[in-house]
Amino acid sequence: MLDDTDRRIIRLLQAEPTLTVPELAERCALTTGRATRRLDKLRADGVILGQEAVIDWKALGFEVAVSLRITLDKAAPRAFDDFLEAARLVPEVIEIQTFLGRVDVRLHIVARDLAHWQNIWRNKVLPLPHIADIEALMTVASVKREEVLPI
DSSP states (O other): OOOHHHHHHHHHHHHOTTOOHHHHHHHTTOOHHHHHHHHHHHHHTTSOOOOOOOOOGGGGTOOEEEEEEEEEOTTSTTHHHHHHHHHHTOTTEEEEEEOSSSOOEEEEEEESSHHHHHHHIIIIITTSTTEEEEEEEEOSOOOOOOOOOOO
């Protein structure tokens, strides 16, 4: 279980992930050594999985974002494995999620423009194996994107 100090460390890192260990230690009233040990334990326990940069894809020229909801042909014995293996190889796929229910997989894809999207659709998405049904949802606006937990 997390104690108050662990929760404070997590809150601080969520708010400001570039904090150095000495800065984090100071804000938590810990020594650098104790802060390091706590961070190591949070990582070892799988609470902190890593740190990453959040990229604004539009700033890099990717103006189109599409979410594909895909139902697979589950009659094929390796439908999920074959599909996921092939989908991972598409560089424009930035997220893959699997589900229980009518929809099996969701792919989040970015493209520079509509012509690029059309190329991805025809040459990279449609050839993916074992697709029984597919629905494309083009992102109009991202209203909220939050990965900070209320700890």
